[in-house]
Amino acid sequence: MPIQEITTSLTPLLVVAVSLGAVPLILLSSRRPNLREFWTLLAAIAKFTLVLTLLPGAQAGKITQISLFRLFPGVDLCLKADPFGVYFALIASGLWILTSVYSIGYMRGGHEHKQTRYYACFAVCLSATMGIAFAGNLITFLLFYEILTIATYPLVIHKETKTAITAGRKYLVYTLSAGLLLIAAALWTFQLTGTLDFQAGGFLSASGLDGKTLVPLFLLFIGGVGVKAGIMPLHSWLPTAMAAPTPVSALLHAVAVVKSGVFGVLRVVGFVFGPTLMKQFGLDTILIVLAAVTIILASLIAMRQDNLKRRLAYSTIGHLSYIVMGAALLSPMAFSGAVLHIAFHAFMKITLFFTAGAIYINLHRENVSELSGIGRIMPWTMGAFALGSLGLAGIPPVNGFVSKWVLGLGAVQSGHPYILAVFVFSGLLNAAYLFPIVHRAFFKPGEGLEGKTEASPWMVAPLVVTALFSLLFGIYPDLFFRLVQLAAAIGGQIGGLLT
């Protein structure tokens, strides 16, 4: 395992701190909305550029690290920007810019109350996500993981209606108990091995533990991160959390919160247990079964959902398990496929959520059955929706195909060819629950649509941009940030030991 050259620099800390810095500014300028939105956008762009400065180092495999003070005897608050962390931070901060623009339109369009609290909590969420991305050890990961839970709660219950409160309560119960399981797992590992620092290839492999302790430990870890990764038995908070305003479900429930769950799964599989240990004790079969069940079931349930956002929520659960499946297959190609899918799925799913939001604000319609005929009056929105659904189904020009292709290769490489069947079948199911919407929007006559036009440019612009990105990444995946190369490097780094 090549010794990565570690440089210490303040950038990871700055990345986490920049949106925290914006929070007081946002709170202070609650009287002047324009100034407040300006602070959010400034923080988003600043964060994105900071992450960009870290990108070349990550592509060259370097790690920039900073450890602040002691969080726990023997473990300190260490922010390590390794390639995988930078990759995830890049996606989250990039999409935050687009979501801020989008939420300006959404919040103003829907005349939502309490916008200051909304933007402040959003900023805190993002800094927590950055913290999760750059966490150098399990305790720091846990710290930001729980801060993310607290910061997301006010956003889930933003509308303050009865349904929002019950959604918030359910969200809390799931995520808090997930946090507790993770605490137990982290402390047990600390007891067994004495260290909690993430290490590519897993630091548990050297500890020579037998299956009797490793299997329960692995289940604890999966229970901890699985809730946020939406693995089947633990997923039901996600559809109910759709009571939140759409930009929240767009960024958080498509990019930040759930992706940090999946990011956690990959960290646990790649950096705590490591492929050799997983294969040796058959831990990967547990994960493969869970992921496969989730993919199929989620897609099936999605077909029955009439509410557009709930349907997209179940589709997110399905696609998250693509990534979990990629992690479970343990081959380098499968890892890079999973890492790629984090990015590409984010772009596609955020497009769909943006369209759902635009439709809601423009036409106050939420259910799929009411969407007939809106394609003619909202061409751009529904065009982007079509592109997104194509990608999700895995059809070539859009980037969904690329990551699904790499995942397929990984399945073959890791000796589980039957997983290909799962991917193909779920691709069909995706088509089954997304294409009818496109068909209904463009080819069915709509009623009560007179005088309605396209949604406000504030909303449509980010919508179209993300759709375009999905298309461009589909055609030339290594555009701008050479994501595929980075994903391959990460996959190699984790799975390198196996081949």
Place this chain on the structure above:
Amino acid sequence: MTGKSDNPILSMISRMISPFIMIYALYVIFHGHYSPGGGFQGGTMLGAAVILSRLASGSELSRLLLGKGIGTLMGAIGVFIYFGTGFLAMLLGGRFLEYKYLARIMPVSDAMARNWGIQFVEVGVGLAVMGIMVALYDDILTGEPDA
């Protein structure tokens, strides 16, 4: 216990006995530092003498012996004497309650300084206990018709 006790024998005897109780109490206090006795016992006896006069001859008359609010104040002063000696010893260089250092300001040897130190403490404690006992009696009786 109504007003002036209508029983002359009681008030007569109580007026005769209480001085002797007080003298004996003073004896007990002042011999407390090297023989049985001391602040607590002497103070209780002084308190008992005052309460005897309050019981026998009613509170108004016995007000002359010890005023109404004086009890708490007496208690505070008693504790101050006790605390003061200890603190003085500390100020003079020793530890808290190290009377040996009182010899620096008293024309006596170290041993005698300890003697006088404990003596002041006994007097302080005696005063405090008496003050508090009487104050307790007065507080409990506030609002009663006879008080």
Place this chain on the structure above:
Amino acid sequence: MLRFLTGHYGYWFTLILLTIGLYGMIFKRNLVKKLIGMTIFQVSIIMFYLTCAAKFGGTVPVLIDDSGPAAVNPAAYINALPHTLMLTAIVVGVATTGVAFAIVITIYKRYKTLDEDVLLERMKKDHDAPAD
């Protein structure tokens, strides 16, 4: 067995006083009787210390011949330390009883009863009325 009984009569009395005190505190309904029980409990512990301090053939711990500390035969005198400790315990007992009586008087002034059951009813009745 008899020797055990007669030899430790002091401790048996402490035990009996303890139980009486506890009984008074727990089962008596009148508040003042509870206080009496509490005082009995305190007194029994003081008695326990004093019985422990006793020695067969030991006399009151006052130095008879003052021929210097070396000549003192400790067996001749009973242990003095528990007695001094119990001085403080007695004073603490007085203070506790003082505070307790002050509280009982305020309770009586507010609820006009010293019986615990009646008191609880009046408290419950209070509960519904807004707490003033």
Place this chain on the structure above:
Amino acid sequence: MTHLLTNSPVLPVLILLSSALLGTVIAWRRPSLSWPFTISVVAVVTAISGYNLVRVLREGPIHYYQGNWAPPIGIEYVLDHLSAFVMLVVNTVALLVLFHARVVVKAETPGKELGYYGTALLMLCGFNGIIITGDLFNLYVFLEIGSLSLYGLIAVGERKAPIAAFRYLVMGTLAGCFYLLGIGFLYMKTGSLNMADTAAILPSMLGQPAVLVGLMFVFLGMGIKMALFPLHGWLPDAYTYAPSASSALIAPIGTKVGAYVLLRLVYFVFGITIIARTLPVAKVICWLAAAGIIYGSILAIAQRELKRMLAYSSIAQIGYVALGIGMANRWALTGAILHIMNHAFMKGCLFLTAANFRRKLGHSDISRFDWSIRKKMPWTMAAFSISALSMIGLPPMAGFFSKLFLAMGAVNGKHWIFLVVILFSSLLNAVYFFRVLEKAYLKPAGDAEAADGACARDEAVPSMLIPTLIMALLLIILGLLSTVIADGILAHIAPPGL
């Protein structure tokens, strides 16, 4: 002056004792003088206890002989890392609460400020004495000083306060007498009252029944004082009916001092050998504590009144400390001491917010909380949410870190059931705290827009608000510093056999 500082260990107790009486004498004529006097005294005492901690860190444990009589004859004050640390915590919390108490005492107990502040100082003197003394009987005397003034502070409350105070008095005196009985047995066996001495003599007479009976009585006494689960009957009424200032003063530090004494006795006097092997006292304490955690949390969920809910949550939190003490390993001990500090600040902040609510809204009844409370008192609600999140054990607040240490202690000692109890109970905490947060933050009072303008900001007076906010801020700072504290101060605490 510098000479005076050499006997700094005893200064806090002395200053508090003398100022308690001096305060009453000085303010006899002008009662309005008593609050400033009290605050300045407690500030000086906090400064000295800070200096004590620095001195201990520099010079190591300091043994101070009263009147220069060496133990076992003289009374010895021991200032080591544990006592200096807990003393600083107790005095800081008392300073903040007393600073907040000016308005509340004048409002709830008019005309009684003089006696109130004198008793409060006396109580602080008792607690400081308990923390620093190294002599078993001296500890009993300070225990009674502290408790007697405690009963007084509770009894000045509203209509039902004297009854709660009476019940607490009877149980408290019972506890004191049990403790005294316990020391009697120990003294008769070991012949010495000094803690270090007893600790040295006890191992030689491990199996003797008298020692074990003495040990049991001492634990029974401390269990009642500490409100350990089955012996907590006095706590809910005492904290609820006491005046807001008293409950804010007693709740954070009252039971903590009892827990400190238990910790001192278990680890430094009896030693691990007796506690863990000959007599499974550690196991009993653990199981009682675990039951207390669950009981306290569930009861807290069922309460309608905020202060009563906080009282039951105190029983649960003291269960954490007792669990830390009972598990008898290095991690759990550090967790217990950290939790003593964290809970003191958390509970202090919560009771201060309850006092603010009572002062401004006239009640602290949860069912009558609604959305307008957040509009009227935003800062108090912010402090309440921070301390509530800290009680649940969420980072970056302090509660998370002490729970982390306790859980690590449970993992280290292979007590899986206690690990589940520690972690599962934070869900219970979440239920009863979010119940209040949801009511305050979310339930729209009628139609939101109309009510929005109606409730103008009616925040508590700054003198009440500043201590509350300081405490909330301290929670975050102490949280992030908890490991620095654990490594810097608590690592030096080396009980024999651990």
